[in-house]
Amino acid sequence: MFNKSAKGNFLDEVRKQKALILISVPYFVYFLIFSYLPLWGLTMAFQNYKPQLSFFEQEWIGFTHFRNLFTDPDFYRVMRNTLGMSIINLVLSFVTAIAFALFLNELTGPFFKFKRVVQTISYMPHFLSWIIVCGLVSNALSMDGGIINELLLATGLVKNKIHFLGEASYFWWIVGFTNVWKSMGWNSIIYLAAITSIDPALYEAAAIDGYGRFGRMWHITLPGIKSTIIILLILNAGWILNAGFEVQYILGSNGLVLDVSETIDIFVLKRGFGRSGGFAFGTAAGMFKTVVSVIVLTLCNKIADWVGEEKLI
Amino acid sequence: MKSKRILTMLLVAVMIITVFSACGPVVTSPDTPAPTTAAKPKDGDTPAPGTDGDKLEPITFTMFVAGPGEAPPADNKIVQKIKEITGVTIDYEFLVGDMEQKVGIMIASGDYPDLIGAGQARGRFLNAGSFAALDDYLPNYPNLWKHYGDYMDRLRSVSNDGKVYILDIWSRQYWLNDGEDDFYEADYNGPAFWIQKDVLAWDGYTYPKTLDEFFDLLERYYEAHPTIDGQPTLPFEVHSQDWRSFCLKNAPQHLIGGRNEGDVVVDPDTLEVEIYQNKWYAKDYYKKLNEVYKKGLINPETFTRNYDQYLNVISNGRVLAMFDQQWNFQDGEFVLISEGKINRTYVPLGISYDGTPVPYNRVRNEGIIGGNGMGISIECKDVERALQFMDTLLEEDVHRLMYWGIEGEDYYVDANGRYRRTPEQKANFDNPDWRLANAGLVIGDQFPKLEGRYSNGNSTGAGTQPEERLENQFDYDKEFYQKYGYYTKSDFLPLMDHPGYPEVWSIFSTMEDDNIAKPIFDQITDLQNRYLPDVIMSTDFEAAWAEYAQRYESVDYPALEAEIERQIQMSLYE
Numbered sequence: 001m002f003n004k005s006a007k008g009n010f011l012d013e014v015r016k017q018k019a020l021i022l023i024s025v026p027y028f029v030y031f032l033i034f035s036y037l038p039l040w041g042l043t044m045a046f047q048n049y050k051p052q053l054s055f056f057e058q059e060w061i062g063f064t065h066f067r068n069l070f071t072d073p074d075f076y077r078v079m080r081n082t083l084g085m086s087i088i089n090l091v092l093s094f095v096t097a098i099a100f101a102l103f104l105n106e107l108t109g110p111f112f113k114f115k116r117v118v119q120t121i122s123y124m125p126h127f128l129s130w131i132i133v134c135g136l137v138s139n140a141l142s143m144d145g146g147i148i149n150e151l152l153l154a155t156g157l158v159k160n161k162i163h164f165l166g167e168a169s170y171f172w173w174i175v176g177f178t179n180v181w182k183s184m185g186w187n188s189i190i191y192l193a194a195i196t197s198i199d200p201a202l203y204e205a206a207a208i209d210g211y212g213r214f215g216r217m218w219h220i221t222l223p224g225i226k227s228t229i230i231i232l233l234i235l236n237a238g239w240i241l242n243a244g245f246e247v248q249y250i251l252g253s254n255g256l257v258l259d260v261s262e263t264i265d266i267f268v269l270k271r272g273f274g275r276s277g278g279f280a281f282g283t284a285a286g287m288f289k290t291v292v293s294v295i296v297l298t299l300c301n302k303i304a305d306w307v308g309e310e311k312l313i
Numbered sequence: 314m315k316s317k318r319i320l321t322m323l324l325v326a327v328m329i330i331t332v333f334s335a336c337g338p339v340v341t342s343p344d345t346p347a348p349t350t351a352a353k354p355k356d357g358d359t360p361a362p363g364t365d366g367d368k369l370e371p372i373t374f375t376m377f378v379a380g381p382g383e384a385p386p387a388d389n390k391i392v393q394k395i396k397e398i399t400g401v402t403i404d405y406e407f408l409v410g411d412m413e414q415k416v417g418i419m420i421a422s423g424d425y426p427d428l429i430g431a432g433q434a435r436g437r438f439l440n441a442g443s444f445a446a447l448d449d450y451l452p453n454y455p456n457l458w459k460h461y462g463d464y465m466d467r468l469r470s471v472s473n474d475g476k477v478y479i480l481d482i483w484s485r486q487y488w489l490n491d492g493e494d495d496f497y498e499a500d501y502n503g504p505a506f507w508i509q510k511d512v513l514a515w516d517g518y519t520y521p522k523t524l525d526e527f528f529d530l531l532e533r534y535y536e537a538h539p540t541i542d543g544q545p546t547l548p549f550e551v552h553s554q555d556w557r558s559f560c561l562k563n564a565p566q567h568l569i570g571g572r573n574e575g576d577v578v579v580d581p582d583t584l585e586v587e588i589y590q591n592k593w594y595a596k597d598y599y600k601k602l603n604e605v606y607k608k609g610l611i612n613p614e615t616f617t618r619n620y621d622q623y624l625n626v627i628s629n630g631r632v633l634a635m636f637d638q639q640w641n642f643q644d645g646e647f648v649l650i651s652e653g654k655i656n657r658t659y660v661p662l663g664i665s666y667d668g669t670p671v672p673y674n675r676v677r678n679e680g681i682i683g684g685n686g687m688g689i690s691i692e693c694k695d696v697e698r699a700l701q702f703m704d705t706l707l708e709e710d711v712h713r714l715m716y717w718g719i720e721g722e723d724y725y726v727d728a729n730g731r732y733r734r735t736p737e738q739k740a741n742f743d744n745p746d747w748r749l750a751n752a753g754l755v756i757g758d759q760f761p762k763l764e765g766r767y768s769n770g771n772s773t774g775a776g777t778q779p780e781e782r783l784e785n786q787f788d789y790d791k792e793f794y795q796k797y798g799y800y801t802k803s804d805f806l807p808l809m810d811h812p813g814y815p816e817v818w819s820i821f822s823t824m825e826d827d828n829i830a831k832p833i834f835d836q837i838t839d840l841q842n843r844y845l846p847d848v849i850m851s852t853d854f855e856a857a858w859a860e861y862a863q864r865y866e867s868v869d870y871p872a873l874e875a876e877i878e879r880q881i882q883m884s885l886y887e
Contacts, residue, residue, distance in 0.1 A: 052442035255846040273417025
């Protein structure tokens with residue numbers, strides 16, 4: 001009886017939502033075709049894949065590619081680079097975006113109209129493609145009339161021009177600050193939005209209690225956007241293996257910085273497509289990255305739960 | 314209410330259909346066999362050459378070219394003429410960025426254009442089975458058969474199963490054997506130490522014969538000319554990006570007198586093969602580079618410049634010299650010519666260790682090599698029509714359109730029946746922008762073409778007509794070459810006999826995927842690209858070299874040498 005009624009309820013429900021279900025069909029089909037069907041290609045990671053053979057003619061070789069991956073010294077190098085640049089990016093972009101939002105929020109009264117101008121200018125670079133940004137960066141850092149070297153020389157800070165893009169120890173920081181330049185304004189928008197939801201009465205109360213500007217920032221604004229910060233931090237930590245691809249590829253493909261510039265994405269591309277017969281190996285490396293990302297994301301989600309914030313998934 | 318619901322469902326249905334139809338090509342298997350034409354008669358009938366009316370329905374072939382280039386605009390007059398004659402439009406996609414990756418993605422997706430200009434990526438395409446076999450087709454096309462009939466073995470030698478997949482588009486020369494053929498050879502555009510004419514002229518038209526003399530000259534010129542046109546002079550460039558790192562690595566093989574084999578040196582007598590990037594003649598070269606780097610003759614930024622930036626500094630006219638192949642930097646040189654800075658263009662030097670001029674890659678022509686060309690992909694919508702198109706391009710009249718232009722507009726015929734151009738017509742042709750918009754070379758360069766001379770004795774290309782080369786040579790060039798007693802820039806290098814086997818780098822590029830030499834080759838390539846710039850820039854050369862050489866020892870390169878020896882034996886010309 002219980003079953004029957006449950007079943008009846010379900011069918012009733014379906015009947016009631018017929019139109020809704022039909023509307024969702026295209027999306028279902030879309031994801032099936034573009035997100036789930038390609039997963040089939042992961043089988044390549046377990047094959048001695050040859051593109052001219054059909055699926056049934058492929059030779060299955062188990063975990064050989066994964067074994068080769070984990071014994072490849074280059075793999076540890078690209079993992080180090082990926083994590084290094086990822087952490088620098090994460091920390092830099094968080095600190096700068098939050099600080100920028102806090103300062104922008106303090107532009108009140110006669111300066112209010114500057115706020116809009118500054119905000120617009122600061123998020124413009126977000127819409128430039130990486131190719132353009134990297135062109136700008138390489139021009140700015142060039143020894144051949146680049147603005148940074150000219151400035152350093154003119155102010156007497158250095159005696160000789162610095163070969164920024166050819167020095168391995170600078171590379172991660174160049175990537176980090178390029179990211180900051182490109183995305184700081186855009187990233188700060190969400191914090192500015194969060195700040196607007198803080199009750200203005202709190203600021204008035206704090207002012208009466210004798211807090212200055214920095215005091216109010218520290219004791220009211222920051223705690224007010226704490227949950228936004230934590231959620232974004234966790235969300236971004238899940239993408240720890242995505243250190244980026246374009247900047248490293250465009251600025252870092254010369255022999256001088258290759259050791260520190262290759263990320264796992266570039267590794268997958270180079271081994272997968274750049275070499276004969278590398279499709280399967282590249283697939284295995286890409287699959288490894290995906291699996292790690294899923295695990296990290298799940299963990300972060302759990303952590304969010306523990307610290308008492310809303311779960312994301 | 315009801316009608317609203319019906320409307321919703323209709324919408325949904327439309328969306329589903331749209332989604333599915335959009336995905337059509339994704340769902341179909343890429344393994345379908347090579348499509349053949351359904352409409353036209355099959356073998357037995359001789360296909361009508363070119364100009365007949367019945368095969369003229371317009372068709373567009375897509376084409377990928379694994380090399381640099383730019384597609385001509387659709388209103389280019391020659392492109393339009395060719396379209397009138399053949400009904401064919403070619404939709405070009407030239408290589409941008411890294412070749413290996415672009416080709417890898419194309420192969421993985423199985424999404425081929427109709428035609429593929431395989432260039433140096435031919436091995437990847439061949440191994441992936443991307444091309445349709447052409448053995449049975451070729452005899453049906455008179456011009457193509459005349460072009461390739463004698464060279465079928467060389468075309469076949471490139472593939473692993475002995476079929477013809479790639480039509481070599483270069484070096485099929487037609488000579489009249491009237492004793493004048495030598496004057497029609499094209500200018501040398503291969504590897505050498507290329508140096509600005511102005512540097513040699515400044516030094517009193519000298520010819521540096523050794524590395525020491527060469528860099529000494531650069532140093533003296535640099536001291537006297539620290540800037541050129543207001544910008545800092547760059548005495549010696551070492552380009553090292555991606556696959557173009559041959560500019561960094563390939564010089565040592567020539568310094569001991571070898572041809573351009575790529576990563577190995579072949580003993581001319583015993584045909585023994587030697588990897589050389591860890592040998593004395595490589596070490597001496599990099600040591601010299603290190604020495605001149607410390608003197609400031611090599612700007613450290615040369616290693617971080619990408620290809621566009623490299624061409625840019627060359628087109629500024631402030632690079633005095635480099636080791637490179639002329640076709641690789643010619644886009645920068647074209648800019649110099651169009652700006653009239655002829656003294657900033659380059660000539661090759663046959664520098665060697667012992668001071669006797671060596672030929673670099675100036676090798677007497679041996680006809681078609683075999684694999685340097687284009688193929689018809691298995692996805693091609695009409696193989697016969699594509700071959701018909703190429704057959705038509707080999708007609709002398711059509712060929713003339715592409716390489717000379719239209720009579721009366723782009724060239725004229727003088728009283729002796731010789732093709733000539735006015736200085737103005739030549740200036741047009743020398744301007745890359747004009748050429749792209751008004752000339753047909755872009756088409757011709759991608760397909761089989763006539764080289765040498767037409768049946769009426771004229772050259773097959775405007776640039777190689779001897780009297781024009783003499784008369785229309787820039788005054789600067791004429792005077793410059795005369796000082797040396799030369800006729801063209803090619804004369805700076807001695808001419809070498811063909812050693813009788815294809816260049817080793819071309820053997821490499823057609824090797825099968827699972828050949829044991831492949832991973833070893835990848836390893837040494839990585840090693841060289843990564844460490845050689847460091848070696849050149851090191852403060853302690855001996856230590857940097859020792860570290861590099863030690864890493865080299867961890868690679869099993871003798872296995873690679875043995876494999877290449879085997880391959881050379883297999884591909885010796887009869």
